[in-house]
Amino acid sequence: MESGATPDRRQVYRPFLARLNPTSPHLLDQQSLIVLPSHDPHDPDQPPIHAGFAAIAELTPGAQMALVGGIGSGKTTELRLTRGLLGRHKDAVTVLLDMAELTDINEINPGAILIAVGTRLYHQLDDEHRQEADVRSAYRRLRELAEGKTEWVEATTSGSYFEGEDPDYEPDLVQVSTPGLLRPRFPAIKRSVSEVFDLVCTVSAPLILMSHQVTILIDGLDRLIRPERFRLFAEQDLQALRGTGISLIIAAPLLMWFDKNRFLQEYFDEVKHIPAAVSDPEKSTFLNEILIRRGARDLMGEAEISTISKYSGGVLRDLITLARTSAEAAYRDDKNRIELSHVESAIRQLGKRYLIGIGRVQLQFINRLMRDEAFSIENPQAKELLVSRQVLEYFNDGRESFAVHPALCKVLEEAE
Template identity: 25%
Template sequence: MSAFEGTSNPQRAVERGFYVNLPNNPVAVITAKIALRPSSAHLLFGGIGSGKTTQLLLTQQALNELEDIKAIYVDVSLVTDISDLKSGALIVIAGLELLKILGDIEESKLKSCKKIIENAAYGYNEIKILPSLSESLNASSAIFRAISSSREIVTNHKGLLSTEKQENKDLVLRAFSALYKATQEKIGRKIIFLFDGLDRLSDSQVFIDATLNDIVEIKNAGGGSVLVGSVVTIYKKRENITSFDSSSYYLSYLDVFESVEVQDFFADVIKVRDVENLINPDVRQFLTFKSGGVLRDLMSLCQASIEEAYMDGSDKITEKHANQAALSLARSKIIGLTESNVNILRQVLTGENFFPRTSEDFEMLLTGHILEYRHPRQRFVVHPILAPIIENMVASVANG
């Protein structure tokens, strides 16, 4: 059953041979462009569960097969609080990765750079010795002479990975540049950073202000970057993304209803994991359609179906088990929806023209309640797992 864990580390799936080549995957294009220009920047946008992490890991794998490139993968969400991401955080995170490669540092200048990066990352205490009160007030009375000793003030400076700290940014940039140069000389390769987890940023402006500025500084030091972004950012900040010196890619959900190629792909995704043939072709097709083309949801549905079969004492997954799994996932997705959210879903379901404009529209896209397909044509649909529930609501309203 672990083969169908939807939220497990995609690296394990790749290592275990579960990866099936994604239609229109961007790995080859990104790898080729970085091979030509190692200090370039690449932005990969898409919905949660669309397969971006897997594509990043495969890109890392492909880049590391090149003789002159070292690709480093980092999940930013595991290192710092994404919701409070600050400008400079990616530089510091990249600097920490360089320190891992450098290991023990003997040179005094690089030791200083190491301390700067670590202080910027984790914070530090600064101790200041202030003159005694009697000296400060130039007093001669006995009461002030009694407190004539110097005073020690301790100031705690939080790091960039916890809160904003900007006054030493130039110092951090110089330290990072020196560490990058030293690392490149040590391993004889250009270094590319692949930043994952940034698609969880709900504030698109933070993505522009914090991450893109850091990418520019990494590029100035000679490094390249690939980072993921939210589906919302590509809509809200299209002008910023277009004007930024980078290559952009959009990994949309896969249209399981209008593309035979996608249907075959999803069948292969299940087949390569279902070595015991527990899921027959009809149930595979049912699960594929219910997933809506969201890879993570497909994994969750398969796992839940297996659990249902186990509880039922069956050694095969039947349509009954798949239906129960679909109902369970639908309930989890319907929780927390407001009346306004439901109205938006009704509009999309009944065929009204939809294009994301409002914050609630974007919320529906971000959470995957509304899915965007771009191949073979662009269209928006209510997630198939929710469609029957919304249809019942529409029918109830129509019947008064």
């Protein structure tokens, strides 16, 4: 490569990779990168999920809604879009919490969600209300419950002093620690949710009394290893919030959508599900548009864009991963543009990643689905394939269907 004859390829690919990550702090106009869905994926006659959620929160204070979808399906984007819509009213107080960033979600205890809500609402208050004694005291107690505390107490026998003790006697002190509800990787500790709820009510009272439209959006709990724990939080933390006038929208584990008991549908006022997007560019240009918004046409042709869309399986996270990996492969090959060979390399890499952990029984489910298009979600191992995105769920023409992730299909077919 002659010096000065070729542009600095880092500058060719860096802007594209940055735009593939909408949360990059270097991007000033992140909103322009989002391709808005035109309708609810389950009903083309209904508005997009974020528009429906925002309308319910605005019209029915205190409503509770759940959003379900696989990993990388776009739940976080929908929550952010909902938050943006709710901001159209001056009295809107909208908080987006990512519990997975706050703590180890698989170790938190009942009351932890309420604590996160209370502490964030405190920071939404103006200075005057934050200085009120009861509000400030409630906030300090919430922080104490969240972070835990360490104090020194007197070491006594049976909890009392001996009669006739020397009044100048200085007792030994022992350290007593109370673990916090949000402390990561800590053994579960039973606590009463009622105390936390009372504190949250004290903190949020100024907002409610001023008739503010308060909405809490909670992300992260969809990643719970044991989805049945979501039911525990719903029945305690979320139930406590009912009747407060605080609306709530929460991302729920995908397995709850397939729960025979229909817990989500019975508990929440509204439940929305995000299936995998249509990945065939001839049927929908949605995925292609996402890449084009991020500058794909500057680095690849239509064939490469469509191939990435197709083999993403409609999983938005995989769409971004394939684009990024293709760009990295082209950069390593000293190419100024992404070619089909780079895209195919990225597809194989993604497919091999999905191949990891597949056992004999799971492979039987996959082969049967590939061969006969037959798949039953009653089997626990079949459900695991859905959660891991090795099998994808689609919703087209009013009918639910399942398919093996196309990148995994490609690797399995090449292995035959």
